[in-house]
Amino acid sequence: MNRNYEQEHDDDIDALLRQSFDGPVADAGFCDRVMQQLPPRRRRSTWPLAAGVLAGAVLCSLSVFTSPLWRAAWQGWLVGQWSTSALVMLSTMAAMSLLALGWTLAEADDR
Amino acid sequence: MADSAAEARIDQSLVARVLLGDDRRAFEQLVRRHQGMVRAQLCRLLHGDQAAADDLAQETFLLAWRKLDQFRSEARFSTWLHRIAYACFLQACRTKSWAARHAQDDAMEHLPEPAPVMDLQLDLARAMRHLSTAEQTVLLHCVQLGMSHDEAAYVLAMPLGTVKTHATRGKAKLKTWLSAWKQAASEETVP
Numbered sequence: 101m102n103r104n105y106e107q108e109h110d111d112d113i114d115a116l117l118r119q120s121f122d123g124p125v126a127d128a129g130f131c132d133r134v135m136q137q138l139p140p141r142r143r144r145s146t147w148p149l150a151a152g153v154l155a156g157a158v159l160c161s162l163s164v165f166t167s168p169l170w171r172a173a174w175q176g177w178l179v180g181q182w183s184t185s186a187l188v189m190l191s192t193m194a195a196m197s198l199l200a201l202g203w204t205l206a207e208a209d210d211r
Numbered sequence: 212m213a214d215s216a217a218e219a220r221i222d223q224s225l226v227a228r229v230l231l232g233d234d235r236r237a238f239e240q241l242v243r244r245h246q247g248m249v250r251a252q253l254c255r256l257l258h259g260d261q262a263a264a265d266d267l268a269q270e271t272f273l274l275a276w277r278k279l280d281q282f283r284s285e286a287r288f289s290t291w292l293h294r295i296a297y298a299c300f301l302q303a304c305r306t307k308s309w310a311a312r313h314a315q316d317d318a319m320e321h322l323p324e325p326a327p328v329m330d331l332q333l334d335l336a337r338a339m340r341h342l343s344t345a346e347q348t349v350l351l352h353c354v355q356l357g358m359s360h361d362e363a364a365y366v367l368a369m370p371l372g373t374v375k376t377h378a379t380r381g382k383a384k385l386k387t388w389l390s391a392w393k394q395a396a397s398e399e400t401v402p
Contacts, residue, residue, distance in 0.1 A: 113382050113389070114354050120335055121355035125245025126253065130265060131242045141233050141276070169325045 213289075225232035229279055238279075242272055245289055248356065249296050255351050256300050267303055271296040286365050290358065294366045295316075331389075338388045346381035353378050 113118050169185050178181030222244070226235035249271055253264035274295050275282075282291055339347055352363040353374070360378070364371045 108388075110382060113385050116335055116389075117350060117354045118387075120332055120339075121251070121255075123251065125250040125261075125264075127243065127246060129240065130250065130268070134242050134269055135235070135239050137269065137273060138235065138276055140338075154266050177327070180291075202331070 218289075219287045224283060224347050225286060226279060226288060227397075238276060239276075241288070246272070248289065248290055252293055252351070252356055253296055253300060255355070256297070256348070263303075267296065267299045270299050276298070286362065290362045290365060292356075293352070293356070294368070297368075308367050334389060335385070338385050341388070342381050342384060345369075346377045346384070349374055349377035350381045 170189065172183060173185035173189040176186045222241065225237045228234040229241070233359060246268065250261075250264055250268045253267045253271075254261055257263050257267070260320050271292065277290055278295075281287065286294070339350070342350070348367060349363060349369075352366055358366065360371060361373050361380045363369075364374045367374065369377075
């Protein structure tokens with residue numbers, strides 16, 4: 101009973117507050133003024149991303165191709181042997197690809 | 212409920228048109244759809260200063276235009292706009308002279324009143340002014356602008372529990388202050 105009274109009183113206050121609110125303001129040229137002020141949309145330039153990817157790829161290739169691990173893996177691969185170096189290189193590449201895939205999926209999900 | 216879901220879908224498709232095709236007409240429709248409530252929100256926050264509210268509303272829509280690619284659909288577009296508007300309001304309070312002008316208005320409010328006006332709406336307005344700023348702001352968003360507690364928490368960047376507490380406390384205070392009206396009304400109905 102008391103709870104019902106409280107709820108009813110709460111609704112009264114809500115109704116009173118809503119009554120005292122004038123509601124949305126009429127446009128009266130506001131929208132036109134905003135549209136006149138609108139600057140052209142800035143497109144995000146893609147060159148920093150492309151340059152970063154290229155620089156990363158070049159540095160990665162330089163560091164990998166000059167390492168003895170890569171040479172040993174490549175030679176083992178050529179003669180058809182699954183050497184430890186080849187396995188390490190393959191697992192590293194697989195792990196990197198999975199990481200990139202996970203990142204891409206997470207980004208796509210956000211959008 | 213279904214209406215608000217449909218409205219949200221329309222907003223999302225307009226946002227997509229702006230982002231994919233640089234469509235200014237789609238943004239114009241978004242402005243037309245939401246300007247009324249954003250300006251009403253700001254006008255209330257600025258205690259009825261419509262000119263200042265319009266300036267801030269314009270700033271809000273220009274910011275929304277610039278940052279539209281950051282809209283992630285985690286909230287409705289209207290809620291996102293109200294959040295930007297509230298952030299603009301807080302920024303204006305920190306930097307502009309509005310706060311000083313408002314302080315002057317407050318001083319005027321403390322002058323003795325000419326005569327007691329027996330009007331429930333006036334009493335409500337006066338009672339609202341005696342609530343804390345946080346309680347006023349939460350009641351404006353939750354009751355008058357019709358937002359859920361979650362949405363108000365998102366707009367005001369407040370924890371959900373704090374929003375609920377301010378809403379409950381604010382209503383309880385209003386109930387106490389306006390209880391004379393309730394009694395008078397019930398006495399009138401009982402012969």
